[in-house]
Amino acid sequence: MNKGDFKFFISKMASYYDSSKVIENQRLELWFEAVKDIDADALEFIQKRICADKELMPKNLPKYMLEHYGAWRAEQRAKRPKFETTDCPDCEGDGIFVAYMLNETAFRYCKKVFACGACENWRKHFGALECRIGPDKNIVSRVDRVTKGELEGMQWFAGYDRDYDSIQKVKELNDKMQVANEEH
Numbered sequence: 001m002n003k004g005d006f007k008f009f010i011s012k013m014a015s016y017y018d019s020s021k022v023i024e025n026q027r028l029e030l031w032f033e034a035v036k037d038i039d040a041d042a043l044e045f046i047q048k049r050i051c052a053d054k055e056l057m058p059k060n061l062p063k064y065m066l067e068h069y070g071a072w073r074a075e076q077r078a079k080r081p082k083f084e085t086t087d088c089p090d091c092e093g094d095g096i097f098v099a100y101m102l103n104e105t106a107f108r109y110c111k112k113v114f115a116c117g118a119c120e121n122w123r124k125h126f127g128a129l130e131c132r133i134g135p136d137k138n139i140v141s142r143v144d145r146v147t148k149g150e151l152e153g154m155q156w157f158a159g160y161d162r163d164y165d166s167i168q169k170v171k172e173l174n175d176k177m178q179v180a181n182e183e184h
């Protein structure tokens, strides 16, 4: 959320609780720091939950905001349609490749995550990331999409690591590899 979203949220809370007490600026700043990562789309949900729950405006408002934000995120996750993976001769249904390339000058293997270009199973992994950082960001551009054939043509060879079931790991690894790739 941005500061405008936050101020609007605070003004709604103040109206609901009929609170004319002015919240000093420094306090607002500290509160904003604590909750700025909350998705603006979640604010209405959070406001309704707090208002249904508390008789008075909570003194530690960020604490309750974060708590209900967790509930909002769980609801969003549950709403997401289940993704059915299909058999794919390229990625074996995994949707991603963890590929390696020998860096001869550094005498080590570079590792990078690619999305499968032969099927749509990569959506299984990147759907979660989309949800986490917002649908307006172009996630797919962070991970190149290639077929196995293209990968081999590029001197990368595909491995089938199965421990990358968490999109966070995929993202972190890919970011790291992108840095590593830029360095070499």
Ligand SMILES: [Zn+2]
Pocket: 088, 089, 090, 091, 092, 093, 094, 095, 116, 117, 118, 119, 120, 121
């Ligand atoms: Zn595939």
